[in-house]
Amino acid sequence: MSINLPLAEERYTAFNILLADDHQMIVDGISGMLAGEQAYRVAGTALDGQQAMEMIASRPDDYDVLLTDISMPLLSGIDLCKMVKASYPRIQVLVLSMYSSMAAVQEAVMAEADGYILKSSGREELLKALHRITGGGTYFSEAILPIIYSQYEKAKTQEDYQRILSARELEILAMIVKEQTSEEIGTVLFISKKTVDNHRANILEKTGCRTTVGLVKWAIKNGIEG
Amino acid sequence: MSINLPLAEERYTAFNILLADDHQMIVDGISGMLAGEQAYRVAGTALDGQQAMEMIASRPDDYDVLLTDISMPLLSGIDLCKMVKASYPRIQVLVLSMYSSMAAVQEAVMAEADGYILKSSGREELLKALHRITGGGTYFSEAILPIIYSQYEKAKTQEDYQRILSARELEILAMIVKEQTSEEIGTVLFISKKTVDNHRANILEKTGCRTTVGLVKWAIKNGIEG
DNA sequence: AAGTGCGTAGGTATTTATACCTATTTTCTT
DNA sequence: AAGAAAATAGGTATAAATACCTACGCACTT
Known part of the structure; x- marks a missing residue:
């Protein structure tokens, strides 16, 4: 400036x-x-x-x-x-x-x-x-x-969770929103369906969602693939 | 008037x-x-x-x-x-x-x-x-x-499908988007979980979606549950 | 050298959703 | 009166997601 x-x-x-x-x-x-x-x-x-x-x-x-x-x-x-x-x-x-x-x-x-x-x-x-x-x-x-404050509070109380998603997690979340199943995602990414499921669990935890429905809403709200 | x-x-x-x-x-x-x-x-x-x-x-x-x-x-x-x-x-x-x-x-x-x-x-x-x-x-x-016209066209070509959702179906769709399961919806509406599942199948068919994920996106796009 | 996050992968069990099917009652429309 | 559509509910079966768990290697930081 x-x-x-x-x-x-x-x-x-x-x-x-x-x-x-x-x-x-x-x-x-x-x-x-x-x-x-x-x-x-x-x-x-x-x-x-x-x-x-x-x-x-x-x-x-x-x-x-x-x-x-x-x-x-x-x-x-x-x-x-x-x-x-x-x-x-x-x-x-x-x-x-x-x-x-x-x-x-x-x-x-x-x-x-x-x-x-x-x-x-x-x-x-x-x-x-x-x-x-x-x-x-x-x-x-x-x-x-x-909102920023509450996120910060959550991060402190919930043992460092609610932090941002990793690149891999974002990639998988985008595929979930595209209506792909864990098995399909695994095939495309050359990893086990089980690994995808583990990622899903971590994504759910980090975003604070309980179901895939919540995840889709979270993703749209946060402008992932929008 | x-x-x-x-x-x-x-x-x-x-x-x-x-x-x-x-x-x-x-x-x-x-x-x-x-x-x-x-x-x-x-x-x-x-x-x-x-x-x-x-x-x-x-x-x-x-x-x-x-x-x-x-x-x-x-x-x-x-x-x-x-x-x-x-x-x-x-x-x-x-x-x-x-x-x-x-x-x-x-x-x-x-x-x-x-x-x-x-x-x-x-x-x-x-x-x-x-x-x-x-x-x-x-x-x-x-x-x-x-949009109305295109929906109408679809309805004619796709054998009466893609017609509009009924009031009951809209009600159930809104509850799906609110992260409620078929069982929970049934309890709230005093109907069987099986009936809810049948409604879900009809909603999927009418909207042209294959999974609940697609349904959530459809609902958001269509302004249900703002 | 120890710790942390990440990505990977497996086990087990349960819940939830989907794909087919038939069937009854009511309501509305023709 | 006949027909269509909606709402109800059941059966059977499979697919998919979720909840728990452990485990190992890699990269990075302290």
Whole structure:
């Protein structure tokens, strides 16, 4: 961050926001919300990640902030964030998500997002987050702190469980969600069905699920193969 | 419908809308969108179905239109719609949903909703839908017609399969997604585990799924148990 | 050198789900 | 009155998942 960004109050021109969300209702809603704000201007909108990436790539100087949903067609908000941060680190990224899950927040942080707010939060919090990140800071929704905290607590009390899944476990979980049985998974991965079953047991334990049904919901909620 | 509702243009006062959605961002967004419209006024907002029901029950004459999400905590938009239509048929209900699935639309129609639009549609369509239903008519999003049509086609070609799930089947599917076993479901519904298993087989056949995992994905995709 | 996590694999037993089948009653529609 | 569909329930059999357990080698860290 070599350039020191001036605060909103000190600027003569508004911050230009690129809004990416596959729900037109959200796009229109947020556009309407920001219409009355002099500090921010919706300079462009995209209905999927790829479109957003193309818009930024063609005119990177037109945007100061990317406000993006996580789950979008063609290119997810997480991948979009990674790409933008890699090529245009000047652009601040604020992730807007439905999910307050540990995995989703963690992915956003890994993708170097500058902030993360929930769709269950309102106009007030959006403005606060925008103010914070355009000031060069970060903003993570208060609402997600208890989740992170509770996960941390669980990890401490439950003897180090509830930690993240290993690569192998993620691989198997993805196959489970694709409706493959333990035997089929074993055949594909050249390991015993018994090993797959052991992995399943570990996955169930780590995710805190009791059945495969819960696992599928967990996987979808956490954006695995989504 | 004994009272003939005057059209928006003829009225001196705006239609009063109660907005129910568990995402504050949507509530704020739509409020902002309708702020510039003289014909409509957001007279109240609720963050869950129960709260919406209480607001209507305490002051039923304050609201002309209920604009509600489907998946909400405590009381779903579908159940809310049923209750409102049963007690206050004067109030027009417009369902606003993430899902463009047959099952979700079907449930809304069964609940006597006056309209159904998607969150992927924008401000334009929302206004069109509001205008139509306050005029005493109905409005179902263009975007859902192809889905209904495709389901219908499937039903014709696939020997009457892929038809819609019955109320009982939807009930059982919701319980499956809640991680309940056939035995548990049977106990709760006072029917044999065997009957539940037969229902499961029929649900699998109708939805075209092969396993419970597929069923969970189908249910989530179709907005059952939000 | 000891410990930890991971991936591997086996045993045993039980529970749950699925694939077939028939069959009755009720309800709704034609 | 006839027919279709839904909801009910049973039989038989297999497949799949879950709950317990032990065990070993490898890589990494302390």
